[in-house]
Amino acid sequence: MSYSRIPSITLALAAAIAMIGCGQKEEPKAAPAPAAAAPAPAAPAPTPEVTVKLGHVAPLTGPQAHLGKDNENAARMAVDELNTKAIEIGGAKIKFELVAEDDQADPKQGTIVAQKLVDAKVNGVIGHLNSGTTIPASKIYSDAGIPQISPSATNPKYTQQGFATTFRVMANDVQQGKVLGEYAAKQMAGKTVAIIDDRTAYGQGLADEVEKGVVAAGAKVVAREFTNDKATDFAAILTKIKSKKVDVIVYGGMDAQGGPMAKQMKSLGLKAKFLTGDGGCTPEFIKLAGAASEGQYCSLPGVPLDQMPGGKAFGDAFTAKYGQIQLYAPYVYDAVMVMVDAMKRANSVESAKFLPEIGKTDYQGVTAKVQFDDKGDLKGGSISLYQVKDGKWEYRETIGGAPAEAAAAPAEAPAAEAKK
């Protein structure tokens, strides 16, 4: 009697899965127009229309989906804005198309999606969000000659691999870690510091740099503990840290762990101060930590939104369209604009032709004046520190900027002409 029912229900289930899959990725179907080719040189009469595909990758499912969607919204906003401007490059009208993909913050998925974008012949890639996915994916883009600008991958390795195609519009973790380490030791008066990270390329990389910074500032790292980017229970490691009597706990990881961690610190009676990097510098952190967030610190590359050159206008436009900014949205927006700016200057949408122009970028973006060093790192990246007061992140101070540039330069000088 149940035989007849099997196929129909299985089908319905499969259809449901398929529908949900599509709805959530919002992946545009293959462009009906002949795919992005080089604009026909000097085509006569009516200007032809060329579709330029920009890949965007961020985790749209999984624990960091809220940050990934934030990134994608910003990229979409930039693309929509560009399309209303009727930009002409190389004598052709350009229509930008966003090819948005989901890497689940998983390095394995990151490379699969990267290959998919290469196969779809995207002209450039904005992303990925996480260092852990950006670094393995960057090799695939580099092999295919596709320029990549990450808005938020801060692990220094990303641009140190010798690829000509890698750029980022945010200060890296060498700068951020150093500032965090010094801040923990000096301003927060931490003589003994515990460092926790989530063992991702981002968290681990940041934590290693923080450790160097703490030691350089004359304080001691008495505990180094680990968790993962899906964990919710930190009682065991926090209890262990409690036994070491630390002044400051620094966490390298995202808000989804940082928030509950700060809360569990409080319920375990740990009096140490809490400091986290850009991954925890979100409104979500405060929501998740609740009252335990009060007085805790975070750092974020760049300056606060209201101090950014175009911060207020961007914030208003974004909020009206997509709601509250989570974290990296302005950086994603700038990354798209920097890439299109390079296309304009090269007068070509061909990856090989506009790639050299990205290195020469001198673009006044929302977040900062974007210029790259010879590795593709942002020049003069500054780091700002914030503290929670009355349930809101309150700006404390900005460290670095021009001096950080000078400090970073000698270390990277021998790299010579990695990028022409």
Next chain:
Amino acid sequence: MDIFIQQIINGLVLGSIYALVALGYTMVYGIMGLINFAHGEVVMIGAMVALTVIKLLAGSGLPVYIVILVALIAASAVCMAVGYAIERIAYRPLRRAPKLAPLITAIGVSIVLQNLAMLVWGRNYHAFPPILPVSEHEILGATITSVQVAIVLIAALLMAALIALIDHTRLGRAMRATSENPPIAQLMGVNINQIISLTFVIGSALAAVAGLMVSANYSIAHYYMGFMLGLKAFTAAVLGGIGNIAGAVLGGILLGLIESLGAGYIGDFTGGFLGSNYQDIFAFFVLIGVLVFRPSGLIGEKVSERA
């Protein structure tokens, strides 16, 4: 010493949650020989529904305990409906199919539920409103919060009630009969469809309670939270002997303790060679050891292969 006691308390709280979720796995396995991988997602839905209700009622001025009770009833009701629907839609049509088929639909259901929850509640994390009066208590130098005390007590109570239900009631006898041999049980007048549905419904109600506990303790709920929790609880069920109620409880508590003590002391034991990032290997080492020497779990009975 106080640190050691604190780690034991941490482990007990974590273990109680694992145990409560593990019960859902073990009940279904005990009756149908099926691993219901969607169970973790039912816990997540319980947490989400409870959270939504609490947020709605938080401003209404009702006493806290009434709010929690209403949330719990709503969450249980929704979870029971979801559990019933899962069984009816995804498993019942496949009851005579090869064992692999329901396992695959189970994974499918889990993905569907996750994505549905993402559509309904969004991608953002939800913070548990701080309506519970949390107080911290000192026991021998260790700290335990009132919420944690409540978790351990409620979990213990529910487990005892479940064991009593299965061992001493008419329904329990029918469940045991169905577990032993469904066709014969049916011949003896047991409505096995009803019993299996009831098993799912009871398991889902426990999941709702677990969901509320998890989100109250960690003050976090997310559409993705069921996945890892489900995996750990499944491990706990296997550790104790899947299909055995007391085994699930034992496995859950044990897993919680191993994880907590592992994370706390693994660094000292190995002289810093392994850190707390290896906390899970302790748990899985124990699991492998148990499976090698006692394949049916710590207190699982030896069951002959059922067709």
